[in-house]
Amino acid sequence: MTRLRSALALTALLALPAYGEGVSGQVSLMSNYIWRGISESNGNPALQGSVTAVGPVGLYVRGFLSTLDYRGAHERADFTGGIADMTRSGLGFNAGATAYRFDASALDFEETFLRLRFGPLSGGIYHDWQHGNTYLEAGYRARLGSGLSLLLHVGHTSGDTVASYNDYGAGITKSWGSFSAGVFVTTDNNRVLSGFHDTRVALVLTQAW
Numbered sequence: 001m002t003r004l005r006s007a008l009a010l011t012a013l014l015a016l017p018a019y020g021e022g023v024s025g026q027v028s029l030m031s032n033y034i035w036r037g038i039s040e041s042n043g044n045p046a047l048q049g050s051v052t053a054v055g056p057v058g059l060y061v062r063g064f065l066s067t068l069d070y071r072g073a074h075e076r077a078d079f080t081g082g083i084a085d086m087t088r089s090g091l092g093f094n095a096g097a098t099a100y101r102f103d104a105s106a107l108d109f110e111e112t113f114l115r116l117r118f119g120p121l122s123g124g125i126y127h128d129w130q131h132g133n134t135y136l137e138a139g140y141r142a143r144l145g146s147g148l149s150l151l152l153h154v155g156h157t158s159g160d161t162v163a164s165y166n167d168y169g170a171g172i173t174k175s176w177g178s179f180s181a182g183v184f185v186t187t188d189n190n191r192v193l194s195g196f197h198d199t200r201v202a203l204v205l206t207q208a209w
Contacts, residue, residue, distance in 0.1 A: 025051040026208040033068055034202050036135060036155055037167025037188035040076070042069040043200070058085035060096075073104035082113075092117040094124075111135075133159025147175040151184075178208045 026049070032039055033046035040046075050064040064078040082096015094115040101108050109131060115124035120142055126135040137155040144150055153169040171184035187199040 022054045023051070024054075024209060025049065026206055028204055028206040030202050030204040032200055032202040033066060034169075034184070034186050034200050036157060037165065037169075037186055038070075039200055040066075040068040040070040044069055058083045060084060070102075071104065071107060073102040073107055075103045077101045090118060098126075128159070131159060131161045133157070133162050147180075149173045149175075151182075153186075173204075180204075180206045180208075182206075 028048045030041075030046050030048070032043055033041035033048070046067050048064070048066040050062060052060055052062040054060045060080075060082060062078075062080040064080070066076050068074060068076050070076075078098050078100050080096055080098040082094060084092070084094040084096075086092040094117075095113065097110060097112045099108075099110045109128050111126045111128050113124060113126040115122065117123075120140055122139045122141070124137050126137075127133070135155060135157050137153065139154075140152040142150045149172065151169075151171045151173065153167075153171075155167045156164075157167070158164040165188050167186060167188040169184055169186040171182050173180050173182035182204045184202045184204065185199065186202075
């Protein structure tokens, strides 16, 4: 069993019992795993799970695991640590670092990030210092009532070892308590290829604890 399979088994065991205060988890099944405008599952279904533990003053750690089919890799694990809080003015922030680990180690990398949120608006910057790559994103989430939400997204990738491109997305989700279902449509605009291409649709089912 690989390192990632061992971590996935551990996450599954942690997700089964009822969590105490400050620890949460979720599992998702999706028809296509789209990350930053790119399908990391080669258009195939993917299974994901995560566990988050929150400590004092907003400190937290998170483990995330996903199946995928991307450049020879079939599993990915993200390990994140950071601090998240909200100011009295209603401005939320989330700052930290993530280590991305694949079962094809040549794809491994780390990022630091800063995300801000105010009402339905959000934005973030992620930077891979080793490879000189940056991802910028902005989002909008409107709650429509009856558990429905509309999501809009735009992102921009640039750097020393990746081609610059923009990605765009829109989705709608419906929640029933801790269970949710959503449909998302994304596309990207690669300056090298000129114009929109690779429009993708993903159906996502999520159960949170």
